[in-house]
Amino acid sequence: MNKLKLIIVREFIAKVRNRTFIVMTFLSPVLMIGMIALITLITKNSIEKTRTVSYIDQSGLFTPDDFKETKTLKFIDISNLDLETAKETIKKTDQYGLLYIPKENSIDDVAKKMQFFSNESPSLIFTENLEEKLNKRLRLIKMKELHIDIEKVNESKIKSDIQLSNFEGKESSKFKNELKLGIGSAAGYMIMMFIIIYGAMVMRSVIEEKTSRIIEVIVSSVKPFQLMLGKVIGTAGAGIFQFIIWGIVAVLLYTLLLPVLGVNTGTQVNAEQMQMIKEVAENSKIELIIQEIKELPILTILISFILYFIGGFLLYSSLYAAIGAAVDNETDTQQFMLPVIMPLMLGIYIGFAVVINDPNGTLATTFSMIPFTSPIVMMMRIPLGVPLWQIIVSLVLLLLTFIGMIWFAAKIYRVGILMYGKKPGYKELYKWLKY
Amino acid sequence: MNTLLETTDVVKKFGDFTALNKVSIKVPETSIFGLLGPNGAGKTTLIRVINQITMPDQGQVFFNGKLLNPDDVHYIGYLPEERGLYKSMKVGEQALYLAQLKGLTRNEARKRLKYWFDKFEIGDWWNKKVQELSKGMAQKVQFIVTVLHRPKLLIFDEPFSGFDPINANLIKDEILQLRDEGATIIFSTHRMESVEELCEHIALIDKSNKILDGNLQDIKRAYKTNTFEIGIHVNNPEALQKELVTKFDVTTAGFKSLEDDLKLNIKIPKEDTANDLIRFLTSKGELNHFVEVIPSASEIFIKAVNNNQKSI
Numbered sequence: 001m002n003k004l005k006l007i008i009v010r011e012f013i014a015k016v017r018n019r020t021f022i023v024m025t026f027l028s029p030v031l032m033i034g035m036i037a038l039i040t041l042i043t044k045n046s047i048e049k050t051r052t053v054s055y056i057d058q059s060g061l062f063t064p065d066d067f068k069e070t071k072t073l074k075f076i077d078i079s080n081l082d083l084e085t086a087k088e089t090i091k092k093t094d095q096y097g098l099l100y101i102p103k104e105n106s107i108d109d110v111a112k113k114m115q116f117f118s119n120e121s122p123s124l125i126f127t128e129n130l131e132e133k134l135n136k137r138l139r140l141i142k143m144k145e146l147h148i149d150i151e152k153v154n155e156s157k158i159k160s161d162i163q164l165s166n167f168e169g170k171e172s173s174k175f176k177n178e179l180k181l182g183i184g185s186a187a188g189y190m191i192m193m194f195i196i197i198y199g200a201m202v203m204r205s206v207i208e209e210k211t212s213r214i215i216e217v218i219v220s221s222v223k224p225f226q227l228m229l230g231k232v233i234g235t236a237g238a239g240i241f242q243f244i245i246w247g248i249v250a251v252l253l254y255t256l257l258l259p260v261l262g263v264n265t266g267t268q269v270n271a272e273q274m275q276m277i278k279e280v281a282e283n284s285k286i287e288l289i290i291q292e293i294k295e296l297p298i299l300t301i302l303i304s305f306i307l308y309f310i311g312g313f314l315l316y317s318s319l320y321a322a323i324g325a326a327v328d329n330e331t332d333t334q335q336f337m338l339p340v341i342m343p344l345m346l347g348i349y350i351g352f353a354v355v356i357n358d359p360n361g362t363l364a365t366t367f368s369m370i371p372f373t374s375p376i377v378m379m380m381r382i383p384l385g386v387p388l389w390q391i392i393v394s395l396v397l398l399l400l401t402f403i404g405m406i407w408f409a410a411k412i413y414r415v416g417i418l419m420y421g422k423k424p425g426y427k428e429l430y431k432w433l434k435y
Numbered sequence: 436m437n438t439l440l441e442t443t444d445v446v447k448k449f450g451d452f453t454a455l456n457k458v459s460i461k462v463p464e465t466s467i468f469g470l471l472g473p474n475g476a477g478k479t480t481l482i483r484v485i486n487q488i489t490m491p492d493q494g495q496v497f498f499n500g501k502l503l504n505p506d507d508v509h510y511i512g513y514l515p516e517e518r519g520l521y522k523s524m525k526v527g528e529q530a531l532y533l534a535q536l537k538g539l540t541r542n543e544a545r546k547r548l549k550y551w552f553d554k555f556e557i558g559d560w561w562n563k564k565v566q567e568l569s570k571g572m573a574q575k576v577q578f579i580v581t582v583l584h585r586p587k588l589l590i591f592d593e594p595f596s597g598f599d600p601i602n603a604n605l606i607k608d609e610i611l612q613l614r615d616e617g618a619t620i621i622f623s624t625h626r627m628e629s630v631e632e633l634c635e636h637i638a639l640i641d642k643s644n645k646i647l648d649g650n651l652q653d654i655k656r657a658y659k660t661n662t663f664e665i666g667i668h669v670n671n672p673e674a675l676q677k678e679l680v681t682k683f684d685v686t687t688a689g690f691k692s693l694e695d696d697l698k699l700n701i702k703i704p705k706e707d708t709a710n711d712l713i714r715f716l717t718s719k720g721e722l723n724h725f726v727e728v729i730p731s732a733s734e735i736f737i738k739a740v741n742n743n744q745k746s747i
Contacts, residue, residue, distance in 0.1 A: 006535050014524070213519030217580070220486040220513040221536040223505075418488070420517070431450050 003222045004230050011234025015201060016241060024197075025242050029249055051126075054078045054090050055099040059110050062101065066137045073129070087117055097122065099130070107145070111138055177384070180296065181356055184380035187305050188351050191375045192344050195313055198239045199320035199340070202231055203333065206324030206417070215417045224414040229406070232317045236310060243309075296383065304382050304391060311398040312375030315405055316340060322409035325416030326424050335425075347376030355380045369394050371401035408433070437464040438500075439619045440485065440588055445494035447480055454480040456643040457494065462588075462621060462636070467614055469634035469651070469732075470623040473740060476640045478623050479516065482590055485621075486513050499587070509538040512586035516593045516623075518577055520565045527561035530580050537584040544583065551579040555605075570597050578606060582613060589613060590621045595629065607633070627733035637732070639739055646743045651732065658730040658738065661703050664688050666696035666724030667716055675719055694723050 015021055054076045055067065067075035076095075078086055083100055090098040097118030104110045114134065116122065122130075143150055206228075209215045218227055323336040350367045358364060359381050368378035368386070374394045378386065415432040422428070440462040447455040455477045462468045472478045483489040485496060487508065496503040498510070520529055527548070534544035552558045555575055565573055574597045582589065591610070595603040610633070614620055622634060630637065630651075638648035647654065665688070669675050675697060679685050684702035692698070703712055709727065716722050730738075 003536055006532065010532055014521075208521075212522050213515075213517045214521055216488070216515040216517055217513070217519075217533065217577075218536070219488050220511070220515070221508055221533070224488075418483075435449055 004226050004233075007222065007227060007230025008234040008237065011205070011231050012237045012241075014205070015235055015238035021238065021242070025245050029246060050074055051096040052076060053096050053099055053130075054086065055101065056081065056083060056086055057101045058103040059101045060103070061107070061110060061141060062134075062137055066133060090117070091119070101134075107138055107142055111135075180383035181380075183296070183301065184355070184383040185351065187301065187383075188376040188379040189348065191305070191309050191312055191379055192348055194239055194309060195316045195344060195375075196341070198235055198313060199317045201238075202235050202317045203320040203324035204330065205231060205235070206321050206413075207327065207330060207333075210325070210328065210417060210420070219417065224417060225410045228318070228321050228410055228413050232314060232321060232406075235317065236313050239309070239313065240306070297385075301383055305379060307395060308375040308379050308398070311371075311395065311402060315371060315398065315402045316344070318402070318406040318409035322412040322416065325413040326419075326429060327416075328420060328423070332423055343372035344376070347373035351377050351380040355384075359384045360386075365390065369397060371398045374398055411435075436466070438462065439464040439498070440621075441497040442481070442484070443495050443497070445481070445484055445491045445496065447477075447484060447489060447491050453643050455484070455491070458640065458643075458645045459494075460638045460645065460648060462619060464619050465614060465617055466635045467610070467620045467622055467633045469630045469637035470621055470640070471625075471630065471637055471732075471736060472640035477643045478640055479592070481640065482513070482515075482592060482621070482623065485588075485590065486511060509584065510587045511590065512537075512581045512584065512588070513590045514577065514581040514592060514594055516596070518574075520573055520577060522566040523564055525561070526563050526565060526568070526576055529565065530576060530583070533580045534583050537586075539584050547583050548579070551583065555579065571599060571602055574598060575602070578609070582609075586618065588619050588621065590623075592623045593625070594622070595624070595626065627731065627736065630732045634732075639736065641740050641743045642747065644743070647735075647739045654735060655729055658735050660728070660730075661705060661707070662728040663701050663703070663709060663712060664690060664699075664724065664726050664728050665701060665712075665716060665722065666690070666692050666694060666698050667720050667722050668694055668696050669720030672697040690724070692724055696723055698724070700728060 050072055052074045055078070057077070057079050064077070067077070069075065078089075081089070086098055086100075097116055100115040100117065101110065102113050102115075104113055111134075116127070116130070140150065143153065209218070222230075319340055323333055323340070326336065327333050347367065350363070350373060354361065354363045354367070355377060364377060364381060367373045368381055368390070371394075374397070378391065378394050382391070411433050412429055415435050416424075424432075438461045441460070443459050444457040445455050445459070446453070446457055458477070458481060460468075460470075460481075470478050470481070480489060484491050485503075487503065487505065498507050524532075530548050531541060531544050534548065535541060539547070549558075552561065557572070557575060560568065560572070560576070565576070568576070578594070581591075589610075594606060594610070598606060607629070610620060610622075622630075624630060634651055636649065637651050637654065639646050662684075667675070676685070676699065679699065679701060683704075686700045688698040688700045690698060701712065703709075709725075713722065713725060716725075
């Protein structure tokens with residue numbers, strides 16, 4: 001037991017002192033925030049870019065009111081030009097395109113025969129916007145033709161807003177569900193990333209022990225199983241340590257940034273959520289939102305995140321350790337990586353494809369029970385509310401599989417660490433199980 | 436003499452391949468025991484069984500009269516042939532870590548390391564990373580780590596590889612001193628001159644079987660052929676050689692000497708003694724050189740292995 005502790009401490013220190021770890025820990029939050037800022041900037045820019053469109057209206061149905069300048073769209077009336085000349089002229093300018101409204105006998109014909117010329121094919125959203133604009137006027141004219149009282153139509157317009165609440169009567173908003181999904185997806189994704197990054201660390205460390213030939217010295221003092229377990233636990237510790245650092249950074253940012261943004265709440269939110277809150281605040285719903293963040297089962301999410309991270313990491317990293325033991329250098333690991341990466345990828349895909357649409361459906365429930373995908377899929381479901389028994393069953397299954405897996409991995413590890421020069425295949429590995 | 440380590444009919448199989456086939460050895464206490472054999476014979480597997488790295492399929496290992504148990508790793512020091520250290524770890528930290536894995540407390544390990552680092556005059560390496568050291572320097576650290584916990588049994592697999600002659604000598608002297616202080620040493624090597632120099636007992640393993648073991652002197656006695664190397668000054672060497680050929684098994688000897696002598700290896704029948712031969716030779720001329728041919732460890736090795744492979 002004492003030796004296991006020594007190994008864990010050494011592995012932990014070796015990981016934490018590593019330059020990559022230090023860079024990762026302090027650079028990735030910066031990168032993360034930078035990325036979010038970049039994405040926001042880019043999307044904003046592309047939306048806010050003002051496009052100029054010239055139009056020829058020969059139908060005489062439209063008024064300048066229909067072509068009012070908006071944030072993103074500006075119209076120029078060139079109805080005095082004929083179509084061919086206009087096409088030639090607009091083509092040479094940096095205008096977005098040319099809208100052509102012909103003169104036809106009926107409104108329906110006008111509606112069908114309008115044309116838009118442009119250099120690049122316009123986006124779906126743009127076309128829909130434009131059509132909506134034109135429809136508005138055409139509909140009005142059509143209604144007049146059909147002698148429909150426009151005022152009454154306007155009066156009859158009604159906007160419904162379904163209030164969501166659960167059976168306990170707690171009110172929630174659609175935004176809350178999106179928030180929950182966001183948190184769940186982020187947690188699931190993070191678990192996957194950590195398993196891959198830290199699993200590879202375990203693998204590299206096993207390979208290092210093999211190539212530096214220290215392994216035989218070590219296993220003459222401790223059992224290979226102890227060494228493997230110590231390595232896995234020590235590395236997991238480094239991972240959790242990194243989380244803690246990020247947690248502290250997040251809390252610091254939160255306490256420093258919140259007063260600046262002029263929002264005062266008792267809940268912890270990150271910069272991204274702040275952005276969302278600010279946007280939603282325009283709908284003057286901010287108080288409800290903050291209330292909802294407070295009501296999220298943050299403790300449940302945190303505890304299950306840590307449990308699933310540990311469980312998932314232990315399960316996968318013992319596999320990574322076995323792979324490291326089986327090969328002599330990192331390039332040889334490729335053939336064994338696929339079966340490890342596949343279930344992780346599957347978890348993410350299931351999460352994004354199924355959980356979002358049907359978080360409590362059969363498929364989502366099944367995959368949140370299967371130990372190889374449960375850390376990811378269950379983590380995505382938890383913020384949306386999962387019965388406790390499901391979490392417990394899933395965690396117990398994860399634990400049992402981990403025990404089986406580490407036994408299996410230890411067998412390969414034990415033989416592999418002392419094998420040099422051979423590049424084993426799956427058949428070879430199967431034989432090792434029996435040594 | 437007490438037996439410190441004994442293996443009885445140890446069998447280890449890897450799939451269809453038998454790495455050790457009923458190997459039994461006895462290592463006497465405070466001796467240097469040579470474990471010899473061609474490449475791939477099974478020496479490393481046997482050493483790993485003794486270190487409890489590999490578990491035998493059959494047979495037992497006794498340490499100090501009792502069945503070997505996991506705590507015995509504290510009394511065994513092992514310097515494997517495939518050895519190395521964590522490259523990016525500092526020398527001192529690493530030595531402390533490895534010593535603690537062998538059961539020393541941190542303080543005790545630090546004290547003893549200081550002693551050894553002073554002895555080898557490498558105190559200023561403490562904070563260096565292993566990757567900054569040369570191979571020979573790293574080997575020294577490795578040697579210290581192996582012996583630091585003062586094990587009763589030391590197992591050295593090719594301990595001199597990577598050392599220059601001066602440092603190899605230093606290590607050899609340390610090994611001898613450790614033996615004098617009561618340690619028992621299992622020594623595996625292909626360098627027959629060091630076997631000759633150090634080992635009192637040997638075991639020879641070939642193709643997974645032990646084919647020879649015992650006290651080196653006894654083995655030599657058993658392998659000697661009653662052959663003598665002589666150098667004699669006579670007026671007519673050809674005549675003498677002809678006469679000798681009719682009586683004995685004679686070959687030309689190649690030793691160096693100052694005299695222009697007739698140099699021969701003469702094998703005499705078992706019932707004859709050296710005195711008989713000396714008497715005969717001195718009657719013929721001036722006998723300058725007379726020495727019994729004792730088989731070297733190397734010759735015994737080759738002969739035993741060849742015989743074993745012929746018999747399979």
